[in-house]
Amino acid sequence: MDSQDTLNQSVASLKGIGGQSVVRLEKLDIRRICDLIFHLPLRYEDRTHIQAINSLNPGSHALICARVISSTILDRGRRSLVCQITDDTGYLSLRFFHFSASQHNNLSPGTLLSCFGEIKDGYSGYEMIHPEYKIIKNPEDCITNDTLSAIYPLTEGLRQSSIRKAVQQALTLYNNNTEALPDLLPSALLNRYNYPSLDQALNTLHMPAAGVSVDTLQNGQNPALTRLAFEEFIAHQLSQLHKKKSEQHWQAPLLKSTQQQSKQFLDGLPFQLTKAQQRVIQEIKADCSKNSPMLRLVQGDVGSGKTVVSAYAALLALSSNYQIAIMAPTELLAEQHLRNFSQWFKSFDTQIIYLTGQLKGKKREHALTAINDGSAGLIIGTHALFQDAVNFARLGLIIIDEQHRFGVNQRMALRDKGHNNNSKPHQLIMTATPIPRTLAMLNYADLDISIIDELPPGRIPVVTRAIASERRPEIIAKITNWVKQGRQAYWVCTLIEESEVLQCEAAEDTATMLAEMLPHVRIGLVHGRMKATEKDQVMQAFKAHKLDLLVATTVIEVGVDVPNAGLMIIENPERLGLSQLHQLRGRVGRSTENSFCILMYQSPLSKTAGERLNILRETSDGFLIAEKDLELRGPGEMMGTKQTGQLQFKIANLERDAALLEDVSAAVKIIQETCPENIQPLIERWLGTTTKYAEV
Template sequence: MVNRTEAADEPLESMPVLALKGVGEAMAEKLATLGIRTLQDVLFHLPFRYQDRTRLSKIGTLTPGTEAVINAEVMISDVVIRQRRSLMVRLNDGTGAIMLRFFHFSQKQVSQFERGARVQCFGEVRRGPGMLEMVHPEYRVLRSDATDESALDNTLTPFYHVTEGVQQATLRKLTDQALALLERRDLRDYLPLALTADTGLPDLTSALRIVHRPPPGSDVNALIEGLHPAHRRLALEELIAHRLGLRLLRVDAQAKQAPIIRPAGQLPGSLRSSLPFRLTYAQDRVLLDILNDMGSGEPMLRLVQGDVGSGKTVVAALAAAQVVECGHQVAMMAPTEILAEQHMINFSAWFEPLGIDVAWLTGKLRAAQRRATIEAVAMGQKQIVVGTHALFQKDVEFLDLGLAIIDEQHRFGVHQRMALRNKGAREDMQPHQLIMTATPIPRTLAMTAYADLEVSVIDELPPGRKPVTTVALDNVRRADVVERVGAAIDEGRQVYWVCTLIEESESLQAEAAEDTQETLQQLLPRHRIALVHGRMKPREKETVMNAFKERQIDLLIATTVIEVGVDVPNASLMIIENAERLGLSQLHQLRGRVGRGSAQSSCVLLYQSPLSNNARERLDIMRETNDGFVIAEKDLSLRGAGEVLGTRQTGLAEFRIAQLGRDDDLLDDVSLMADRLLVSYAESVQGLIRRWIGEEKKDYGGV
């Protein structure tokens, strides 16, 4: 048990909640589920909405749908039994009358509402039969000598996120105590006035007082939306802390060594000359970035982003060739079996004619195959290993891992990526890391979640590629779409039809893939139709996908397993059912499966009416642009960083107060202030990182 006298001497940053009145061991455990363990945590657990109980409203001015405080006299009260038993109390303040309605009440409450009593109430105004009403308002019976204003609150009333056993009243009492302590000794402000003076934002202590107990007249909408200067001050500090954390991780990484990759160029040259196409200028530029990194002796940590079909995989293969020629191993990790299989097919086709063995390692391998592969990798007999999360299992060891390539990196948890990196780490030596994504990173995320990475962009599609034409159609026009599919197949083209479910579900308005296959086979009896979904065995999926690629299948019914990795140049039409249910980035990834050949390609977004405003906006964006970076920015603003890139898994990129879509205008200041702190106020850096990130999360950014 914490001694409250001893705790009183601790700084607020580390003072445990047990030091507060009313908090015992049981309550401390419940608060911990909200992330509240210290006084600082109490202060940074911010309200998500407010009520204004600081001013009186006259009954005659009330409108339905608003919340208000009123003072009025009881005219009559009665227990009424109609459909259900209720206490009805009629009030009047001289400007109008209102009815209070209680369905749950005691005899004591009935006696409180005697004729002539003055009552102050707070609640939502509703339209009732004959007059306005409040249902179960908060109320207090006023003393005869009370003035109208004497019982009003002097700040806006905050509402916090709660959990079982922790009510609003509890959190308000705890924040009252924390704010009282803040009056006597400020929480340390790690941002010097010299840095923040020009921002017009309040200091840390003032900001915390305002967000927890806003004074009367405060802009409630700005407070709720996080646009109030007090919120902005807290968001600024949090963004700076994350920026500093990533900067220090980068400095730490640069202090380590990595294999120096300076090959003669024979193997990469042979691979390049064997390709049936020439690299674009953008691919050559990005490859040069990678070679410069790997030749420096410092661990490369480079993110290569490029739109769907821009040719990231062949750039990764050429980088792998450089590493293999220098005598090191390469691991390439993909998040799904189907994407890993696609990489395995490509790498085998490119490398095996050059005498380089490519190993395959997934969780689906038979035990004997797996043991043999693991042994060959450990002995260095396999120079390139392609696989899924099976690559970082404990029993997988590399003889000399020089490069780890991670595709669609946001689909992995941080621990998984860290585990793969650590496979090649020994003493002060680490493997190079090449991270690839077809989900373009908005500038706001590049400046925060990826601030420790070097970033290269393949911003050019291979020659001959044409933008995909996209239309959105109501499901009532399904017959027209089926007719269009039949016509496309008759012209020698292949078609994807994407469903969002495998089996029928009564709870979701989505056509099941199996039912869709049966229906389309009846409507298009002359054409070859097949089905692929995530519950099929890998060999079954591979057989179907290979048959589709070899043009033995005309129409492929698929779930979103085809989102990444499938390359069928002859497929030039895609139908996406229930498109309103998918996020922008997923729709863009799916659409990227067509348009990979020279033919004009199309994508049809089938949707179920009525559409929400958000869904309509997503479909409009898909129709208007093929630019993945524009789509990524829109997706960030609609869904937030955690949803877009899976950053809730990463620890370091998880924000408590800041929101990237809302606070992106602060990022330039954040970058400048972080630089100045590192140079001139080094003593503040670790404190900021501890406050907003915590010691246990700092290693996450190293992946």
């Protein structure tokens, strides 16, 4: 058996790894011996030299050789054994809360110890709490290590010593033949960025030499860690590009409209399209005229008119006798699409079906039949669209709104509804959440991206003000005057806790408080725990101006369109990301009247929170705001699982390694040109062989 096969063997073949250890290692995604090699330390301890007590700093870990001068059991407060030790440069206390009589006896005055632990500020100077220690006879017996000690991520029941031994065995097998894990980055690339080879990087990270800085290893500044993170980013982008290429092998229906149909649609709109909308429509037309599936992401700021662009794509499919499925994340948004599409296509002879989980009985049966026999051309709905009972006759186009709110499997389930022999439907994906360019290159490299970077004419920028919550009475008075002018307002409640229950309770309390203070204002309440029908009733009442003030959680972030609502108060804006605040603000400023967004913060504001609120006051450009959000919060928080669902890294850390993203595309190009045979092995090394999820 060659060594490459050896590294692909189960970890069970290693010494000391029994059945229970195999199960525990699986929880860490470690199954093969080579997985251990890429299981990197979380942090490091420096036991390479003995430190003098007078050189210690709180928060650091240190190896010390010293003699016990006193050993006392203290009963005041929490009972503890405290030993004072000295190495002639200073004094240090060792504190044990769990100890035995024999331990007390063994740590008698005069005993020589080697001990390791974290230095803390104690009652009477520096101390170590529960250090590792060993009784020794001579100072020469204080054993130092040749390399920094790696501390690995663990799971319940797995000991640090066990995983260290397993990693060491795996490294020995690898170092005996480094060809078993070939270096997949070309030397030109390594030289360009001054990166070490794969074997140098792995050995440095598992067994850093005594002189290597612990800080640079842990904060991502060491070239060994940077090189592996860079390689993982490259693999992710290659994977996305690979999916894009494989999509082109599929057939897709040719979609196009006649000049007359196009004129009929555009003439029926109550507004003129912007140049940006026209440009994106041309890109969509070009995609749909090819016989390979379109996979296009349309990014546009709030209110930029993405929906009407998607409606033009729907026109192409309808004109070619294909069905269109339009999927929205909430019933609120789906109903809004229903109203818009019904208006825009009223002069076209097509049946529009609305399908959600709430549709029951005969109405549901009728909808399913119309979808199945092809008499329904436009099918608009929520998650209900990809349920087993839904069968499309000729699905040619899928439009997904706010795509990041759907799981990968959900989007695939809908796409598979249109899978016919070797043909797949075209896909148009929309998002009002601007994605910074560097993150788009990494996470959406398989998509063609269109940007609507122009707002319809006549829109007046929203005036944004930051006001301390102490001035709440002034703000409430402003609502009274606002409502007297016949205008409507939003009051958005936010909570830092993830608990939806607490958010809803906060909204309910606020609605009660405002109702008492504003007896002549008609107030409605919307939150995430209400039934969809209840939410919709409130929203429809607000839209019909039967309500003046809508108190809501961030559930209104997406898709609510009430042009008469031109005032928004956001409580505790410092708790939300810039992009989310911008999304919320996008619910106002949807008419030609002046609109206002009041950010009611809790003082005092931190410096970062103050900077973030200033950015919102200064600009309404969603893409600029997304870039600033990236700078201030970091990409990890921006592109968390809520936002994407796809970014799963073994080693790379978006927060720490964001600067590397700028160079990923150039590196990918070098690999494609100089060693294309390394592309698939790179993808398999970092993402495994199951990459179907990114086909969507």
